[in-house]
Amino acid sequence: MKENLPPQMSVCGVIMTRNEEGNIADIIRSTQPFVDEVYIVDGHSTDRTRDIAAAEGAKVLLDNGKGKGDGIRTAISKIDSDILVFIDADGSHDPQDIPKMVAPIKEGRADMVVGSRGRGGSDELHGDIQKLLRMIGSDIILIAINYRWKCHLTDSQNGFRAVRTQAARTLNLKENITTIEQEMTMKFLKNGYKIDEIPAHEYARKHGQSSIRLSKVWFRYIWSAFKNLF
Numbered sequence: 446m447k448e449n450l451p452p453q454m455s456v457c458g459v460i461m462t463r464n465e466e467g468n469i470a471d472i473i474r475s476t477q478p479f480v481d482e483v484y485i486v487d488g489h490s491t492d493r494t495r496d497i498a499a500a501e502g503a504k505v506l507l508d509n510g511k512g513k514g515d516g517i518r519t520a521i522s523k524i525d526s527d528i529l530v531f532i533d534a535d536g537s538h539d540p541q542d543i544p545k546m547v548a549p550i551k552e553g554r555a556d557m558v559v560g561s562r563g564r565g566g567s568d569e570l571h572g573d574i575q576k577l578l579r580m581i582g583s584d585i586i587l588i589a590i591n592y593r594w595k596c597h598l599t600d601s602q603n604g605f606r607a608v609r610t611q612a613a614r615t616l617n618l619k620e621n622i623t624t625i626e627q628e629m630t631m632k633f634l635k636n637g638y639k640i641d642e643i644p645a646h647e648y649a650r651k652h653g654q655s656s657i658r659l660s661k662v663w664f665r666y667i668w669s670a671f672k673n674l675f
């Protein structure tokens with residue numbers, strides 16, 4: 446049964462995966478009640494992720510092997526649903542937030558709705574030096590975005606977000622890694638689209654390991670922010 450979904454716009458849950466065999470079945474099952482269909486976009490997993498996803502009834506797309514940003518760009522160009530809800534596979538995001546997240550797009554009040562950890566809290570941004578550095582870096586970029594576009598966003602980075610597909614297709618997104626999220630935020634603003642936020646809690650990854658190595662990517666965040674702010 447579909448819950449709380451007005452019929453007029455189709456909604457696709459798009460789960461990003463790379464070696465998520467321990468998580469993928471749970472996240473597909475918990476997303477299905479809130480969307481019309483579920484896709485995974487897979488970064489060439491070497492485990493059983495794609496087989497499990499297909500067995501759970503998800504459609505499977507492969508990205509070009511360049512990273513999560515490549516996966517998001519693949520979804521935007523290949524999936525024709527009116528609204529795409531991007532969800533990580535690691536259990537960090539709660540699909541029960543999806544109805545609240547798509548409502549502003551269905552009502553014509555927003556083109557993108559971000560699940561804000563600034564408003565909903567996070568288990569992944571506190572507790573060690575890596576997390577502190579990550580939080581400081583993302584807050585500095587957030588402050589720059591708010592200053593540049595005179596807005597009051599509380600999260601520019603969270604991967605849990607819904608977009609109006611037709612709007613996202615006009616953005617000419619370029620980032621190949623997780624810098625895609627801040628690029629989307631900046632390009633939605635730059636193009637005069639409306640961004641809304643809902644509070645969303647970020648939970649700690651359930652199984653497996655994060656693929657993010659801050660020491661290897663921090664300069665890509667700075668460079669991508671610099672390019673898109675100016």
Ligand SMILES: Nc1nc2c(ncn2[C@@H]2O[C@H](COP(=O)(O)OP(=O)(O)OP(=O)(O)O)[C@@H](O)[C@H]2O)c(=O)[nH]1
Pocket residue numbers: 461462463464465486487488489508510511512513514515516517532533534535537569604623650654655656657
């Ligand atoms: N399509 C695709 N998805 C990817 C790729 N790399 C990672 N992912 C997925 O993207 C999501 C986010 O990756 P994580 O490693 O959890 O990164 P994160 O959530 O930013 O970092 P943590 O807070 O440390 O978990 C996960 O569901 C991954 O499986 C890729 O190359 N392609």
Ligand SMILES: [Mg+2]
Pocket residue numbers: 533535537650655
């Ligand atoms: Mg994660």
